[in-house]
Amino acid sequence: MPKITIDEKDYEVADGLMILQAIDDLGLLMSGVDIPHYCWHPKLPIDGSCRMCQIEIEGVPKLQIACNTPVKDGMVISTQSERVQTARQGVLELLLLNHPLDCPICDQAGECKLQDYSFDFGMPAGRTKEPRRVAKKAVDLGPTITFDQERCILCRRCVRFCREVPGTGELGVFNRGERSLMELFPGTQLDNDYSMNVADLCPVGALTTKDFRFKIRSWFLDDVETVCDRCSTGCNVYASRSNNKIYRFVPRLNDDVNDTWMCDHGRLSYKMGRENRLESALVGGKPASFIEGLRKASDLVRAASESGGTIVASASPFSSNEDLFTLRKLLETLGAPPATFSVPAGKADGILTQAEKAPNAEGARALGFQESDELAGAKLGIVFGHVLPATALTQVEKWILIDTHASDLSGKAAVVLPSRVVTEKDGSFTNHAKRVQRFRRVVEPSWEAWSEGALLQQIADFAGLDGWSEPWDAFAVSKRLCDEVPAFSGCGLTELGFCGCELSK
Amino acid sequence: MITEPLVKNYLTEHYGDDSFRTLKGYEAKNGFDGLRKAVSMEPEEVVEMVKSSGLRGRGGAGFNAGLKWSFMPKGNERTKVLVVNGDESEPGSFKDRLIMERGPFQVIEGVLIGAWATGASKSFIYIRGEYAYAISVMEKAVEQARAGGFLGKNILGKKGFDHDIVVHSGAGAYICGEETGLLESLGGKKGQPRIKPPFPAQHGAFGLPTTVNNIETFSHTSFILSRGLEWFQGFGTEKSPGTTMFGVSGHVERPGLFELEMGTPLKDVIAQAGGVRGGRALKAVIPGGISMPVLPASQIDVRMAEEFLSERGSHLGTGGVMVMDDTTCMVRVAVVASYFFRDESCGQCTQCREGTGWINKICDRIEHGRGMPQDLELLSDVPKLLEGQTICAFADAAAWPVQGLMRHFRSEFEQHIEQKKCPFPDSFEI
Ligand SMILES: Cc1cc2nc3c(=O)[nH]c(=O)nc-3n(C[C@H](O)[C@H](O)[C@H](O)COP(=O)(O)O)c2cc1C
Ligand code: SF4
Ligand code: SF4
Ligand code: SF4
Numbered sequence: 041m042p043k044i045t046i047d048e049k050d051y052e053v054a055d056g057l058m059i060l061q062a063i064d065d066l067g068l069l070m071s072g073v074d075i076p077h078y079c080w081h082p083k084l085p086i087d088g089s090c091r092m093c094q095i096e097i098e099g100v101p102k103l104q105i106a107c108n109t110p111v112k113d114g115m116v117i118s119t120q121s122e123r124v125q126t127a128r129q130g131v132l133e134l135l136l137l138n139h140p141l142d143c144p145i146c147d148q149a150g151e152c153k154l155q156d157y158s159f160d161f162g163m164p165a166g167r168t169k170e171p172r173r174v175a176k177k178a179v180d181l182g183p184t185i186t187f188d189q190e191r192c193i194l195c196r197r198c199v200r201f202c203r204e205v206p207g208t209g210e211l212g213v214f215n216r217g218e219r220s221l222m223e224l225f226p227g228t229q230l231d232n233d234y235s236m237n238v239a240d241l242c243p244v245g246a247l248t249t250k251d252f253r254f255k256i257r258s259w260f261l262d263d264v265e266t267v268c269d270r271c272s273t274g275c276n277v278y279a280s281r282s283n284n285k286i287y288r289f290v291p292r293l294n295d296d297v298n299d300t301w302m303c304d305h306g307r308l309s310y311k312m313g314r315e316n317r318l319e320s321a322l323v324g325g326k327p328a329s330f331i332e333g334l335r336k337a338s339d340l341v342r343a344a345s346e347s348g349g350t351i352v353a354s355a356s357p358f359s360s361n362e363d364l365f366t367l368r369k370l371l372e373t374l375g376a377p378p379a380t381f382s383v384p385a386g387k388a389d390g391i392l393t394q395a396e397k398a399p400n401a402e403g404a405r406a407l408g409f410q411e412s413d414e415l416a417g418a419k420l421g422i423v424f425g426h427v428l429p430a431t432a433l434t435q436v437e438k439w440i441l442i443d444t445h446a447s448d449l450s451g452k453a454a455v456v457l458p459s460r461v462v463t464e465k466d467g468s469f470t471n472h473a474k475r476v477q478r479f480r481r482v483v484e485p486s487w488e489a490w491s492e493g494a495l496l497q498q499i500a501d502f503a504g505l506d507g508w509s510e511p512w513d514a515f516a517v518s519k520r521l522c523d524e525v526p527a528f529s530g531c532g533l534t535e536l537g538f539c540g541c542e543l544s545k
Numbered sequence: 546m547i548t549e550p551l552v553k554n555y556l557t558e559h560y561g562d563d564s565f566r567t568l569k570g571y572e573a574k575n576g577f578d579g580l581r582k583a584v585s586m587e588p589e590e591v592v593e594m595v596k597s598s599g600l601r602g603r604g605g606a607g608f609n610a611g612l613k614w615s616f617m618p619k620g621n622e623r624t625k626v627l628v629v630n631g632d633e634s635e636p637g638s639f640k641d642r643l644i645m646e647r648g649p650f651q652v653i654e655g656v657l658i659g660a661w662a663t664g665a666s667k668s669f670i671y672i673r674g675e676y677a678y679a680i681s682v683m684e685k686a687v688e689q690a691r692a693g694g695f696l697g698k699n700i701l702g703k704k705g706f707d708h709d710i711v712v713h714s715g716a717g718a719y720i721c722g723e724e725t726g727l728l729e730s731l732g733g734k735k736g737q738p739r740i741k742p743p744f745p746a747q748h749g750a751f752g753l754p755t756t757v758n759n760i761e762t763f764s765h766t767s768f769i770l771s772r773g774l775e776w777f778q779g780f781g782t783e784k785s786p787g788t789t790m791f792g793v794s795g796h797v798e799r800p801g802l803f804e805l806e807m808g809t810p811l812k813d814v815i816a817q818a819g820g821v822r823g824g825r826a827l828k829a830v831i832p833g834g835i836s837m838p839v840l841p842a843s844q845i846d847v848r849m850a851e852e853f854l855s856e857r858g859s860h861l862g863t864g865g866v867m868v869m870d871d872t873t874c875m876v877r878v879a880v881v882a883s884y885f886f887r888d889e890s891c892g893q894c895t896q897c898r899e900g901t902g903w904i905n906k907i908c909d910r911i912e913h914g915r916g917m918p919q920d921l922e923l924l925s926d927v928p929k930l931l932e933g934q935t936i937c938a939f940a941d942a943a944a945w946p947v948q949g950l951m952r953h954f955r956s957e958f959e960q961h962i963e964q965k966k967c968p969f970p971d972s973f974e975i
């Protein structure tokens with residue numbers, strides 16, 4: 041492995057890489073080595089055009105770009121020399137020549153690379169006297185994205201993304217020289233399933249999503265690591281929140297899952313927690329207090345179990361490993377057969393989305409649940425919502441429904457208890473590739489709702505079942521899951537880290 | 546454009562003879578002797594010979610041609626390609642046009658020598674679109690060469706020596722003369738220079754190993770082969786052997802092309818063109834096409850070869866000598882050059898895209914009496930931001946003329962700003 045020196049510190053880097061990539065792979069770009077860059081993106085082909093990443097290499101007369109200079113053993117690099125600083129300052133001065141001074145009204149402010157680098161490396165004052173390039177304001181590129189052409193610094197990240205990832209290539213840079221403009225190809229729209237990623241890629245405020253635009257200033261947001269639950273890929277995301285409200289999902293880097301992309305459908309799914317929620321318990325189809333619901337549910341469980349009647353359960357592939365494990369334990373306690381589950385199916389697109397449109401079907405399989413679209417005949421059913429149609433429950437006398445959203449099931453259940461969506465709880469999912477990934481509580485519901493596992497524990501406790509008095513806690517359950525189910529060993533919530541772990545074979 | 550009997554020439558010796566443009570006429574003048582000589586040698590020997598001849602590329606950068614050939618990968622696993630650069634868009638440069646129009650078989654022979662030496666089986670002659678006539682002459686010559694067995698399979702009876710040539714027309718962009726911009730354009734893409742690595746010898750035209758040389762560069766090689774090293778090195782200087790075609794334009798009596806030895810004193814080059822028009826005083830000369838820094842009249846006692854011109858802060862470039870007499874407003878020269886570079890920048894690199902426009906605006910307002918004192922500082926700072934920091938040398942080419950003009954004629958810029966107008970009413974119009 042080549043040894044290189046950067047700013048008088050020695051590093052050992054992987055062979056055959058460009059300097060910037062090698063440094064990024066060591067995690068140094070985030071901490072330790074500051075090489076500003078615009079056009080380079082770890083997941084896109086190298087462009088080498090912004091010239092922001094110039095560095096000085098001992099023995100090489102000209103400054104070189106870190107993004108397209110291969111590492112060589114013994115290289116001595118300066119990222120701070122006076123020449124480098126002057127060059128950077130020059131690039132920034134030139135970029136600002138034609139960039140509007142929009143920061144106060146620009147959505148990117150606070151997370152803008154032009155703003156940040158100008159503060160870090162730029163000139164104290166501008167020297168330009170001439171009017172800026174005239175370009176379009178707030179152009180509709182398609183259903184999801186608005187384009188402020190004036191702000192574009194022509195880094196071509198968006199262009200390369202559309203060519204490389206969705207393969208749709210709607211965008212290009214037209215004309216040349218200072219008349220260059222990023223535009224849609226004539227007759228096209230930016231309308232693909234991944235279109236909103238361009239807003240994340242854009243280092244400035246030129247591309248913004250219509251969904252997020254003007255909703256909130258970025259500095260009011262804090263980001264929570266979580267995962268998308270709209271398909272079995274489980275794209276890693278940040279949920280940006282403020283005041284107990286989620287404003288957006290943005291993809292988070294995970295080389296084993298989603299690089300740094302996500303589909304538009306998944307991105308907008310943060311809104312699902314807001315609409316049509318079950319905000320109270322229902323008993324016999326009528327709103328009831330949470331405690332009433334819980335009592336009723338525990339009565340049903342006790343009655344069914346005391347009368348020796350059969351109990352069946354339908355799990356949900358939207359539930360966490362921890363919630364599913366709790367269900368498994370409860371069914372064991374009750375002497376009931378293992379739960380079944382059913383997975384909503386859609387199309388895989390060969391990019392990110394999988395055909396299984398739920399995050400945790402693999403988790404359910406790993407816990408020994410069987411796939412089935414119908415529940416066997418029984419006195420009592422315990423049903424996790426989301427998936428089954430009411431017709432699947434015709435052979436069950438009564439059922440307890442645990443669900444997040446109102447549906448045609450809710451009116452027919454004997455009891456309904458409100459549960460939490462993915463952004464309201466802690467837990468883990470096992471994705472299609474058997475990678476266990478942690479999600480985190482981002483917001484709190486403003487009514488009483490609990491995760492499926494916590495509800496089961498409370499029902500069991502109210503019903504007086506042995507060993508169910510301890511309040512439910514995702515972390516404690518996770519630990520037991522790892523201890524008791526060998527496949528999950530090493531996949532506890534505290535062990536999953538940023539990128540998750542694979543189930544053991 | 547043909548001029549006087551030339552002092553010493555070999556390239557242009559028969560350019561007055563129309564039959565020289567036919568295969569028969571070319572062969573009658575010992576045409577293809579160089580190629581015959583080449584195929585009697587091992588390919589590596591040919592590369593070595595061209596390398597040790599010291600022949601420097603005539604496309605502007607002056608790189609040793611044989612050395613460049615030696616970068617081509619050995620072996621025949623991948624098809625190898627030669628590209629002949631006939632894009633010739635540098636203002637002040639018009640030599641390649643004459644070669645293509647009057648000596649097309651010299652180009653073809655040079656290409657075949659290069660093909661033998663490097664193992665290339667395909668070549669593309671990329672000619673600027675405006676050169677419609679040169680394109681038609683080259684196309685006819687290629688057809689005749691093919692009919693005469695000089696292209697195709699087993700050329701000159703050498704088993705496995707296969708080669709064919711495609712004549713390709715550009716669509717009019719200066720940047721398509723830069724070798725990797727040319728390769729993109731040849732591949733049907735927007736003409737934008739590529740980042741290196743990878744280099745053309747590994748990943749060139751259509752991703753194949755490629756060598757790009759200028760039209761004139763190829764044309765010299767047949768003479769090196771047929772007449773030998775010693776003969777070739779009898780022309781020019783030690784570091785820059787051979788002749789070259791100086792294209793003299795501007796304020797001279799007889800603008801035109803002159804094949805002269807490398808190292809010919811600039812004064813003699815200007816004298817060949819009949820001297821400054823109307824006996825006026827010389828003010829300045831751009832020695833190598835618009836990209837190269839200007840030399841004031843006081844510094845024209847220089848020999849026309851890179852090693853001497855670089856001592857004076859300029860370069861030989863393409864040998865396009867632009868002569869300016871004392872009526873010339875040097876700020877206008879800057880304005881004209883800056884418009885060209887503003888319009889021709891491909892726009893990828895930040896410095897070049899934004900800087901060429903800025904330089905242009907500053908020069909333009911100074912010329913039109915709207916300059917500000919701080920513009921002088923800008924004109925010395927901004928070109929520095931462009932120099933040596935971009936994907937291709939275009940940005941240097943855009944920086945150098947202004948830097949040269951500011952170095953030698955700063956007082957004219959100051960005068961414009963002080964007087965709020967151009968003090969040279971008789972200068973050329975813009
Ligand atoms: C902006 C720019 C324009 C160029 N235009 C031409 C051109 O028109 N013709 C040419 O032969 N070389 C041109 N060159 C030089 C080529 O990049 C390349 O160096 C040359 O074709 C190599 O041939 P040579 O080694 O035989 O000179 C240009 C270079 C730059 C940077
Ligand atoms: S719109 Fe944004 S991402 Fe696209 S080229 Fe412009 S600055 Fe880059
Ligand atoms: S691909 Fe699947 S996991 Fe990823 S964002 Fe889309 S729906 Fe969510
Ligand atoms: S220097 Fe100018 S012409 Fe060359 S690649 Fe960069 S922008 Fe294009």
Ligand code: FES
Pocket residue numbers: 076077078079080087088089090091092093094105106107108
């Ligand atoms: S990041 Fe290296 S040139 Fe843009």
